[in-house]
Amino acid sequence: MNESTFPPGVQKYIKKGQTMTAAQTAHRARMRQMKFDTIAVHGMYGMEAALANQGSIVEPGYFSSAQHFENSDHMEASLAYLMPSWTYSRIANPTVHYLEETLALMEGYGFEGKVSACATASGMAAVFMATNPFLTTAEGDGRANIVVSAKCYGGTFMLFQERYQAERGIEVRWVRHALDLDEWDSLIDENTRFVFGEMPSNPTLAVMDIAAIAELAHAQEIPFIVDSTVATPALMRPLNHGADIVVHSVSKSMATSGFAIAGALAARHDIPSQVGPPEMRANFALYVKLLPARDFGPGMSPFTALMVLNDLRALRHRMDYISRNTMQVADYLAQHPLVESVRYPGLENDEGYAIARKYMWLVDSEDEYGTAVNRYGHLMAFTVKGGAAAARQMFDQLQMIWRATDLGRIKSVATIPAISTHQQQGETGRDLAQVPLNLVRLNVGGEHPADVIADLEQAFTAVRHTSVFALQK
Ligand SMILES: Cc1ncc(COP(=O)(O)O)c(C=O)c1O
Known part of the structure; x- marks a missing residue:
């Protein structure tokens, strides 16, 4: 849209908008020089923004559905997207x-x-x-x-x-x-x-x-x-x-x-x-x-x-320690006699290990560990020996790990994808995606890994005595 086609009053706001944009660009450029943790903590909310928000040092919550304008010129410039503004919360919000x-x-x-x-x-x-x-x-x-x-x-x-x-x-x-x-x-x-x-x-x-x-x-x-x-x-x-x-x-x-x-x-x-x-x-x-x-x-x-x-704000630290917890749980499961296979890209025998090692690094880890370190996240999956029934029995015995279709949580959560997240795509879709019926997906949370392992262990122990495993012997 050509700015000169707007009335002089609107052009005044467009100019004001250019100054506001330049200030934002300069602030963004400053933040791009900062370390990852600093960005996670402050983002683009700086002192200037705080002073315009009663000095609040935390980003304020704007729950208003719409923005009030100084006058019709301000409104026109804003709705033409020619100055920073948010207008209406479906479109944008501070x-x-x-x-x-x-x-x-x-x-x-x-x-x-x-x-x-x-x-x-x-x-x-x-x-x-x-x-x-x-x-x-x-x-x-x-x-x-x-x-x-x-x-x-x-x-x-x-x-x-x-x-x-x-x-x-x-x-x-x-x-x-x-x-x-x-x-x-x-x-x-x-x-x-x-x-x-x-x-x-x-x-x-x-x-x-x-x-x-x-x-x-x-x-x-x-x-x-x-x-x-x-x-x-x-x-x-x-x-x-x-x-x-x-x-x-x-x-x-x-x-x-x-x-x-x-x-x-x-x-x-x-x-x-x-x-x-x-x-x-x-x-x-x-x-x-x-x-x-x-x-x-x-x-x-x-x-x-x-x-x-x-x-x-604490994403990097959390992903670091929960990834380390998950590695311990993956190692435990990889050794377990009732586990058929473990999927975790941090395991050396995982088919994705070399590629995961190439791409998955804890950001800025060299500052903390003296050298860059790989971290592989807190999602993993494993298949249970004895097929779908055994997987369900083991799953049903979990006492602390939540049974829910969720991941990324600070609390450990498990699901059986074939009957939950990947149920509706049907058998053909699951074959394509290689999601077997005995696959358990596990999101390892921030609990002490020994307690996560203990919960898994008691669940395996409980099913070890059931007919599914008795049949296997
Ligand atoms: C990898 C991935 N992408 C996208 C989605 C969809 O996200 P949401 O549930 O927030 O709509 C999910 C949800 O589990 C997911 O795991």
Whole structure:
């Protein structure tokens, strides 16, 4: 929009907006020089913002649905998106803005280029908002396809399979073996709208070579989207390795207390895409926020943003010690006679170990440990000998570890994906994603690992005497 076409009164506000934007840009540049923990603690909420907020040293919660304007000129400039403002809470909100800036700084940590973020009401809203803009029917001839790792969260599987493929005719090309670059390569072509993978994946902890897949996608000018929920930016930042867009279920380790359902996407500027307007490629996250998200309405509540900001401040430390706890639990399970197999990328015999070791590092760990250290997060899975019945018996005996379809929690939680998170995709879908009936997914929390192990041990002991195992002898 050409600013000179606006009346002089509106132009005055546009100029004021330019000054406000310049101050924000300078503050962002200062924060980009800070260490990860400092970013997690302060984000973009500094002294200037505090003084404009009664001196509050914590980000204030703005629960008002709408913004009052000084006059009609201020209103017009704001609604034309020509000055920083938030207008209406479905479109933007100051509290949510502080979270978005923090997430962009975290995902962009160590990345040279510019990064922006858009917060959403859930992780699924983030997956939807990160992918739907590439599926416009106005362009292309109806032969659009998407290339997606089959090892992904059940909700993501259903979005792609049911909503996109079955309802809209977009071909989903499932990658069965995320580590197989030839498979990715053979599925990407000139009609591919985006390439998508989860790392590590829920629930089987599959990994993929992000840099190599980004190269394959970029050779065709196609964006590569990574769901990095399980790793969090404390352990992996895909934009540093060539990914274009990162999506998160912020509901998980980022909001570990369990008080929020939340999501976010973070994107580098100037992404590749065969479709969409230039402004979408220039700043994908901002484009999504101001246009498609305005129209679809998946915005995050400011209350949720406050909860998440609060949990984010100690993210790095939490991911460090809970990853170490999880390693101990994985080692225990790997030795257990009633466990068939363990999926945890930190185990040396895990098929993803080499790739996980390449990408999953505790951010700034050299400052603390004298050398960079790998950390692999707090999600793992294992299969129980004796099949589905044995897995259910063991699961039913847990006394402290919660039985719930949740992960990322500070409290240990377990589920059987085949009857919960991955139930609705059916047997064929589960075969594709390699989710067997006897797979137990375990999110190790912040309890002392000895107590987590003790709970697992008593659960195994209780089923050791049941008929399922008696039959095995
Ligand atoms: C890897 C991953 N992505 C996305 C989602 C969806 O997130 P939400 O439940 O916040 O919508 C989940 C939920 O479990 C997930 O595990």
